[in-house]
Amino acid sequence: MTSPGCWVFDVDGTLVDAMSASSLRPGAREILAHLRNVAAQVIWWSAGGEDYARRMAVALGVSDLVDEFHTKGGRGSDGRYLTDHFLPAVSSPIFVDDSPSDLPLGAHHIAVFPYIAPNVHDRGLVPVARAAGLTPPAEEAGRSQA
Numbered sequence: 364m365t366s367p368g369c370w371v372f373d374v375d376g377t378l379v380d381a382m383s384a385s386s387l388r389p390g391a392r393e394i395l396a397h398l399r400n401v402a403a404q405v406i407w408w409s410a411g412g413e414d415y416a417r418r419m420a421v422a423l424g425v426s427d428l429v430d431e432f433h434t435k436g437g438r439g440s441d442g443r444y445l446t447d448h449f450l451p452a453v454s455s456p457i458f459v460d461d462s463p464s465d466l467p468l469g470a471h472h473i474a475v476f477p478y479i480a481p482n483v484h485d486r487g488l489v490p491v492a493r494a495a496g497l498t499p500p501a502e503e504a505g506r507s508q509a
């Protein structure tokens with residue numbers, strides 16, 4: 364059992380569909396609720412800014428499950444996003460992102476397939492649920508309906 368730790372989620376294309384920014388990705392609410400239950404710290408950060416990230420969480424009804432919102436702001440000389448404006452150097456967060464090449468080099472991360480458009484059948488967050496210690500329901504294994 365790993366410690367609950369700190370989870371840093373990208374917003375667009377990871378938790379929210381990139382095309383219309385209107386749909387919370389399937390499984391996201393369950394993962395966020397689980398992380399809250401185990402007392403993990405949950406951060407959303409976005410290139411769209413801190414306010415945008417907060418607005419999305421509010422609009423999608425999960426803002427109570429997010430501890431902090433931050434901006435994906437400056438990049439280092441390697442072109443990757445800097446995190447020192449909100450993450451203390453001692454923490455070792457788990458990043459979840461559909462564009463992991465932007466993350467700090469060596470960052471512990473889970474790369475997810477981009478969530479492009481609203482899709483109730485999307486299963487891109489299953490690896491995240493597993494890593495968080497949440498076992499997806501059996502019916503998500505691709506069983507067809509009788």
Ligand SMILES: [Mg+2]
Nearest residue numbers: 373375376461
């Ligand atoms: Mg993204």
